[in-house]
Amino acid sequence: MTWRSAPAAPAAHLSTRLVAVLLLPLMAAACAQPAPVPTRSTQVMIALPPDVRADDAAWLRQLARAAGSTVHFGANMSSGWAAYRMDCVTQDPDCSQAIDRLRASGLVRAVERDARKSTR
């Protein structure tokens, strides 16, 4: 499978970086919290809005912004649904929050986890 992806975080402005650098020692000492890092990924199925190409790069960026997570195209399912892989971070290890954000965004018609089935 060739995963096509879009990063979640937009580039930070210079001023923001400066503030961050100045505050970094204080923040580190106060919180000692690690920065969010991808831990694992989860697959989801997304009901697409009309006239969207499931693997379009701009669309992937929109999804990533809405979810706050990197989103990779997986596979087409039909004319209205497609499968994607989302990178989950430590604070949201199963991407529940990312999925909730995506649902709440109104960007997509529906989001479902892409679960595994087995033969019976």
Place this chain on the structure above:
Amino acid sequence: MTLTDIARQVALAAVLTGLITPPAYAQQARVIVKYRDGSTLVRQSDPGGRVSALAARTGLQIRTERKLTDRLHLVEAKGIDTQQLANRLAAQADVEYAVPDRRKQVRAIPNDPLFSMEWYLQSTEKSAINATGAWDITTGSGDIAVAVIDTGVRPDHPDLAGKFVTRDDGSVYGYDFVTEPLIANDGDGRDPDPSDPGDFITQADVDGQEIFKGCPVGNSSWHGTMVSGILAAGSNNSIGVTGVGWGVRVLPVRAMGKCGGYDSDIIAAMYWAAGLPVEGVPTNTHPARVISMSLGGSGTCSAAYRDAVAQIVAQGTTIIVAAGNDNGPVEEPGNCAGVLAVAGVRHTGGKVGYSSFGPEAGIAAPAGNCPNGDPCGYPFITTTNDGKQSPGNSIYTDRSAHVALGTSFATPLVSGTAGLMLSVHPGLAPASVMARIKGTAVAFPAEAGLPSCSTGTNADQQCNCTTGTCGAGLLNTRAAVNDALRPEARIAAGEAMAGSAMTLDGSSSTAATGRRIASYLWLLANGNGVVTALSGTDQAQASALPSVNGTFVVSLTVTDDQGATDTSTATIAVGLATSSSSSAASSVSSVPANSGGSGGGGGGGGGAADPLMLAGLAALAAISYGLRRTIKPAATDQARPPR
């Protein structure tokens, strides 16, 4: 050999000829007469003279009087039934005997050597489906494709030769929808090759690949090959087993691989199987009329499955799904509205311990059980492979070393039945296929000492099925196929506006192959103050004149040229926002009018899943995930089948 024997054989030969071309005068009286020595009718050589003489003597409308042997004649008459004619002729002084010329049926028993072990296709055991009886009606059409969404197939199995939908070059037509190469185990993602390379899982797989973490170690299952054999193994080919669908073809669609398959691949496979577009995949040029899915997992029916089922059923494809093997709620996608979920029963007709159950189950069928452990008493005998990992030799499942059990295998019994039904009546809509399978089901037996199945408990035990837990009843293939011969009444309505005449259209009603719709009868079931009368009530198209906005109810009964009927009702919306030119009928429900089945079932099936119960049992389903793969005999009836 006595003369009576000869008479019977002659009668049988005559009737068999009649079976090939059904006579238009089937309702006439037919009697075989043996005259005494010296009868004037024996000496009369002119058939017309014999007809006149017999008519004058009996006062009956004799149509024909044909010699079968010198003294044995066939007499046909109008205006009287066969038994009455026999009685009247027997009373003649020169008649030795007169017996009804009854119709016999071809007994389509296949010559496959393992057929005798396929107890579920026969009619001795209580839950057996009587496929043998159905084959007297049809042995299936190669024009009907049944998609098997599974692990792929071993097309090299000799008992599956010629049983698949093929390309022009003779190769097996289908598709492999498994996207993840590690799961696919064939070196790539989606591709046009539906063959099964094996779905084994090694300890190295589990230890070394995140995607296989928690998966059960086991040999390849060849699951799709087993399902395909039950559905459509070569019949009457002198080898191996017989498939219930006999002549129907399998469209193999691969969506399962090592450690199962993702919903997204299964759903894509469903769309494609029905002929609906999936971007990046060539359109299916041989759409299936039935989709058979021997798979499932925990969870309520998701929006993705709901969307797929709605579109596929609207396309005219019937979806049959296994209920599951976890003795819990019916699993996804079997719990989706619009599919027919298959619960599993023992040979005696009670729910087999492992079968999932609940109000979403639509029908029950044998799933295999081993009352005395090894060797298994009531397994499925079907096509498989002996390869532990990659394909080996083509073999059959058996009673000990390779035992096949599970709702996976009950499912193709129903799918094959649907294939046979569509073979005799290709116009049947999915709702009708499902309604007729349910409507002809045999009532569940009550075994002494067993509790009634109850969705409130989750005891891992056998129980007596009810229509609220295992579906409408026990599958009766003979009765379902017989019921498929009835026509299907369909109602379409044009735009409905108060003050404007509207058309009620029944012309899309269908008849079985070789039959035609002979008459239409429209009734105003409930005018509701909106409509007071219909006109053209004996035509394919009737009309109504709504006086005000609202709804009214009509029914349409169609009768075919052999006297079989079907009735549908529709609620018509007038002047409401939901009305449109294409579907003003806001609801249409088919009501079988003269079920040809043994009856006793009825009800059951359909309805939404209980989310709380599903959630509560999800963990159990997840734990048991690993038990679904390897093939080995279950020790008791309660044991879950292998996966």
